[in-house]
Amino acid sequence: xxxxxxxxxxxxxANALEASDIPLAMLQLCAGKxxxxxxxxxxxxxxxxxxxxxxPHDWDPNAANKxxxxxxxxxxxxxxxxxDWKQKISTGDVAMEPTLAQEKEYADSKxxxxxxxxNHERIGNDRSNIETxxxxxxxxxxxFSTQDLVRERCxxxxxxxxxxxxxxxxxxxxxxxxxxDNASNCDNNGQRxxxxxxxxxxxxxxxxxxxxxxxLSDSCSWGENLMRNTPLWKTYTLINIYxxxxxxxxxxxxxxxxxxxxxxSSSDKKVEVMIETEMNDSRIxxxxxxxxxxxxxxxxxxRTCDNGQLYSCFTAANTxxxxxxxxxxxxxxxxCEGSCEASDxxxxxxxRVSDRDWNAGKQNWSExxxxxxxxxxxxxxxxxxxxVRDEFTFPHELLPEEPREYPYRITHSFPDSAGAVSTxxxxxxxxxxxLWVM
Numbered sequence: 556x557x558x559x560x561x562x563x564x565x566x567x568x569a570n571a572l573e574a575s576d577i578p579l580a581m582l583q584l585c586a587g588k589x590x591x592x593x594x595x596x597x598x599x600x601x602x603x604x605x606x607x608x609x610x611p612h613d614w615d616p617n618a619a620n621k622x623x624x625x626x627x628x629x630x631x632x633x634x635x636x637x638x639d640w641k642q643k644i645s646t647g648d649v650a651m652e653p654t655l656a657q658e659k660e661y662a663d664s665k666x667x668x669x670x671x672x673x674n675h676e677r678i679g680n681d682r683s684n685i686e687t688x689x690x691x692x693x694x695x696x697x698x699f700s701t702q703d704l705v706r707e708r709c710x711x712x713x714x715x716x717x718x719x720x721x722x723x724x725x726x727x728x729x730x731x732x733x734x735x736d737n738a739s740n741c742d743n744n745g746q747r748x749x750x751x752x753x754x755x756x757x758x759x760x761x762x763x764x765x766x767x768x769x770x771l772s773d774s775c776s777w778g779e780n781l782m783r784n785t786p787l788w789k790t791y792t793l794i795n796i797y798x799x800x801x802x803x804x805x806x807x808x809x810x811x812x813x814x815x816x817x818x819x820s821s822s823d824k825k826v827e828v829m830i831e832t833e834m835n836d837s838r839i840x841x842x843x844x845x846x847x848x849x850x851x852x853x854x855x856x857x858r859t860c861d862n863g864q865l866y867s868c869f870t871a872a873n874t875x876x877x878x879x880x881x882x883x884x885x886x887x888x889x890x891c892e893g894s895c896e897a898s899d900x901x902x903x904x905x906x907r908v909s910d911r912d913w914n915a916g917k918q919n920w921s922e923x924x925x926x927x928x929x930x931x932x933x934x935x936x937x938x939x940x941x942x943v944r945d946e947f948t949f950p951h952e953l954l955p956e957e958p959r960e961y962p963y964r965i966t967h968s969f970p971d972s973a974g975a976v977s978t979x980x981x982x983x984x985x986x987x988x989x990l991w992v993m
Contacts, residue, residue: 571674572606572817578886581844585815585888587807602676604815604886605707605804607906610634610797614936624819625729628652628792634800636944638955643796647696650794655688658766658789668760669731669749670713670788671724678709678723687769688714688791691721695793698723699805708795708803713788716771717778722788734786756785798950801831801903806891808898814889815844818906821871822882825909825927830865830889831949833901838862838893843869844886860892864949868928870913903950907931 574582574597583590586599608624611631622629631652635643643649653661661667671677678698685691695709711727714720715734733752753760758777765775772778777787795803806814818826830839843857859867871885891900909927917924934946 572601572604574601576884577601577604577817578844578883581815581886581888585812587812600815603812604817606817606819609907610800610802610905612800614938632939633794633797635796635798636938636953638953640796640798640950640953644696647693649692649696649796651692652792652794655767655769659763662760662766666731666749667790668753668788669733670722670790671711671727672730672732673728674726675724675728676726678725682721682723683719685714685719685721688716688789689769692791692793694721695723696795707805708793710793710795711790712793713790715786715788718786720786727790727792731790734788752785753787756787758787798903798953799905799946799948801829801905801950804902804904806889806895806900806902808900810890814902816887816889816904816906818871818885818887818908821885821908823912823914824871824885825924826869826871826885827907827928827931828865828867828869828887829905829949831903831951832863832895833903834895834898836862837891837895837900839865839895839900839902840890840892841865841867841887842890844888845883857887862893866932868931870924 577585577597577600581604582596582600585603586596587603590596590599606624609621611621611623611628611633613620613622613630614632614634616630620629622631637643653665653667658667682691682694685694691712691714695712698709699707707725709723709725711724713722713724715722731749733749750760759765762776764772765777768775804814828841830841832839838860839862840858840860857869859865869885869887889902889904909924911922911924911927913924915922915924932947935943936946938944
């Protein structure tokens, strides 16, 4: 059917994920290797469990803007449909927000000054001697965290042009904060107001000459001898390549740990899961986090496996509410069963959640929630250039069937020159003479 409006994407989670929210059966599993005590298990599990965040897909200007799962980047469409997505990823040819042309606008009306705030996750240490903003952006585009059990792409990066430093993040808390390299310039929570902190340090945040450039120009007042114990950072969102809306993740070898996913605001709704492996024919399974032989989803055990490409649509049913009236969100984990256990496996994952829950979806047959999965598999939409896109598309289906150009071609042609014919006749004559002698 022709898509008339976006389905409701994941709503912003009111509170950060806590250990008490995680199914008991997933705590040890997602923690990875054996931990010393219960507290260590919970901390490791919280670090490794990924709360799903949608790739913005507000393609329809007449529909309500949803942005990502946190309500940010509204009105943006970051789904990529080009058949060159692998080349762009390999060269780090990605975009950023704000762009250089938008920096002054963001400084006046929005906020991109400072570094990521609460609950952020950094990737490694600060990188030094980064001469330009583009170098920092490319470092983020290329970065996988190889130190943690679960690898994720860099999604935010901060750049201090004066000190030529670059800081990379897997997750970024809001609001941004001034750099807390010294305890003297931040309070106990590290949440001092960024603009106040930078103004007190002597920065002229209204200086238009300090925005829209790869490096600080001589006319930028930030180049003056200011209080450098408060470095001024700009933080950018990396608009990575998301083929057909899929995000890239990595599953560790031997499933230690498996890829653990939390789907915010999913209780009593349908959850569509699509997975594709980079390694051909790897057998991938998704398992309900309340299954695993310990818990059952209210609709029963849920486990789905397939080779290479996997599609599944779960009913995240939960009839019992916890204390306070909150219902449990949907958790699941991804593991490998064949052709991939002895190495890390790169995965492409996409999820969507139904706009109606179990109660609203059982009032009439036309909006029955049981049909939502089939409806989503048939959705198409008209893109900005009038092209019709099939949303039920896996990343590798976008790739061209043949290369755009071949480095060389081998052709086999019949000899047509006089010399070639003479040579062939001479060979035949020699063969005939040899047979005559025999």
